[in-house]
Amino acid sequence: MAPLLFLLITTLAVYAVGRFNSAAAEHGLGTWPVAIRFGLAVMFIVTGISHFVGMREALIDMVPPWLPAPAALVTVTGVLELLGAFGLLLRPTRPWAAGGLGLMLILMFPANVHLALTGENLPWDDQLVPRTVMQAVFLAAVLAVLIPEIRAQRGARRQRTSGTVTTSDSAAGPSGR
Structure with a gap:
């Protein structure tokens, strides 16, 4: 539940700052894709850190028994979550980070299922249906970031290949003096 709360609270806070602060809005903070x-x-920074401190043992226990080296898998996924989180913040790596994090969510889902089916005395949010719903929300959020990034890249590529160059009047030089 904590990852969902971090996602929702941060998203709403960034969106609100962008909507009510013109300087922040100039940087796109008032748009849903940026806020998400x-x-x-x-x-992913919070969950990535939890792979090393706080929840490490619980995460190792979540790894299905048919997978090798649970501790190593938790370490690798923690590193990937941290790299993906920072990759989301850098323009050149955004689509790759979003795509990679989405793929990782899908690949790690069996661990969530394993926990839900074999765990004892689980809190309600670790049950199969709530965990599945949360994973779907996380994947939808990833897609809400990935799709606009892919569209923007395709638009920029089309603009370059069609030879259309847009310049402002001030950059074009003196006109009509």
Whole structure:
């Protein structure tokens, strides 16, 4: 539940700051894709850190028994979550980070299922249905970041290949003096 709260609270806070602060709005903070991107970054930073401190043993126990080296898998996924989180914040790596994090969410889902089916005395949010719903929300958030990034890259590529160059009047030089 904590990752969902980090995602939602950060997303809403960034969106609100962008909507009510013109300087922040100039940097796109008042748009949902940007706000969700920051929400995902915070969420994955927190969950990535939890792979090393706090919840490490619980995460190792979540790894299905048919997978090798549970401790190593938790370490690798923690590093990947941290790299993905920071990648979401850098323009050149955003689509790759979002795509990688989405793929990782899908690949790690069996650990969530394993916990839900074999764990004892689990809190309600570790049950199969709530965990599945949360994973779907996380994947939807990743897609809300990934799709606009892919569209923007395709648009920029089309603009370059069609030879269309846009310049402002001041950059074009003196006109009509």
